[in-house]
Amino acid sequence: MLALANYSMKGPMQANIAVTLLSALSVWIAPIGILAGGIIALITLRVNAVEGAKSLIWAMLVQIALTVMLNGSYLPAVIAIMEYFLPVFVMAVVLRKTNSLAQSLHLGMLMIGVALVAFHLMVGDTSAWWLTMFNNQIKPVLDTAGVDFDASFVPQMSQMVTMLLAVFALILWFSILMLGRWWQSQLYYPGQFQQDFHQLALPKSTATIAVVIAITGLIVGQEVRLLYDISGVVIAALMFQGLSIAHFLVRSRDASTAWLVGLYVLLFLLPQMMLILATIGLLDSWMNFRDRGKTQ
Template sequence: MRALAEYVMRGRMQATLVVVGSAALPLLFWLSAAAGSLVLLRRGLGDAFGIVAWALLPALAWWYFGDPRTLLVLLGTLGLAQLLRATVSWRLVLTGSVLLGVVYAQVLGSVFQAPIEATAGELQKLMPQMLGQAREQLSEAEQAHLNALLVPVLTGLLAALLQIGSVLALMLGRYWQAALYNPGGFAGEIRALRLPPLPAILLLAGMLLGPSLGAELAMLTPLCSVPLAFTGLALVHGLVAQGRLGRFWLVGMYVTLLLFMQLVYPLLMVLAIVDSLIDFRGRQTPKGGSGSANGEG
């Protein structure tokens, strides 16, 4: 992957080939977004625009054929990259990704309205089996409210997947930038990532209170969970780097996350919230890879 990053940064033509080619190929839109974010982070928005503009053509073509993901992830990742370049703050990037997720949800809800509603209808049929006797204890109004939450929650889940994809694409671009110009810088940034108490509490409130404030706001539940989950991952990386946890914890975390996501994902969110209040890593300065990952001093 480093060789690909070196090729992208070799010149405008090479960067254009990678960004446009990846956008045109199926399921490689994340690579296009990562390469575009690398150019933006290193050279700025002006140079990146001339390259990314060509990638809009295949992205719009994919949208025309019913798949808006390429354009959404490309533009969303570049927006987050510009925010990171301006602030050098992953905390702001992750919290800002919630707003990006809301935009994703609005677009996906419009483009995929029929499939989402069909899936929600199938889930409604399975609800009696899934909830069992608990459903019988709900009033008719509560059952109707529960059914009304299905479409927004499904839309939010789809948007959260693109939100995660955008953050991961940006992380890949930032990792490439650090590998080329400031080795260790990206690792230092991620290990130091921690949400202050107020943003963490607001994200938790968005997850828990969104559905009760209105059916449409139920989409906030999956969207607000993404920054907390990434922060929980950063916490584990930071503790391992400080030697407070063995490396096997890191390997085990990713293995169990893949196998038992429904259990590990909420645990990461809980860790992020508790860390915002306690700060497990303390105020120690990282020993290596200090400074931002851009390598520009």
């Protein structure tokens, strides 16, 4: 992957070729969009926002053209653009100007928050909307394929879909942005990415608002679905701060990286780990674990 990033930085033509090919491949293999988004972020961070915008436009044009040719609809392309390209570019512009991962993460939270408000205003009852979509679009396909599923679980799951998609979007966008930042560090500023990530900390004001939203959302989530959905986004953002603290402490105490491997395994296997890390990230806004780690 580093060789791919290095090739894309040899000039504008190479950058456009890399983004175009990756965007085209992502039409068939969606996760390749992560690499395309990472290249767009890298170009934006290393060169300038104008060149980043040019690579973004190439990725969008290729995505739309191929998707329309193959599926006869541009909707999947729009989803892919919003999933891998456009929000990452906007966050990369902010990161370039502020040199702060926390500010970029904060922007990601705001974008998703606005999208959630708009979705709730347009749809109304989001749970009913997802349930209707399942019954009209997915259930007939499952029935035709003879797939057995627990019908009683569907209504419960429909209440969580919006929140889960919002959490997924924030984690994906910020991860792609960090990939671009890591490439930039590896190619031009060795060790800088580690320093940036270790310093990741949301402002106290954001943390205060976050805890109010999270607690309120968890308490009245069933009645106020929007707050419940936003609380999930807040937890995901604070999780990154918790991960930053874990990486810093392992590094500062010269501990084995096995601790981090175990942490990511638990995070993958146990969803509760996200809440634990978010709690650590939240407490860090007042207790500053990293300063304490330096003095020990």
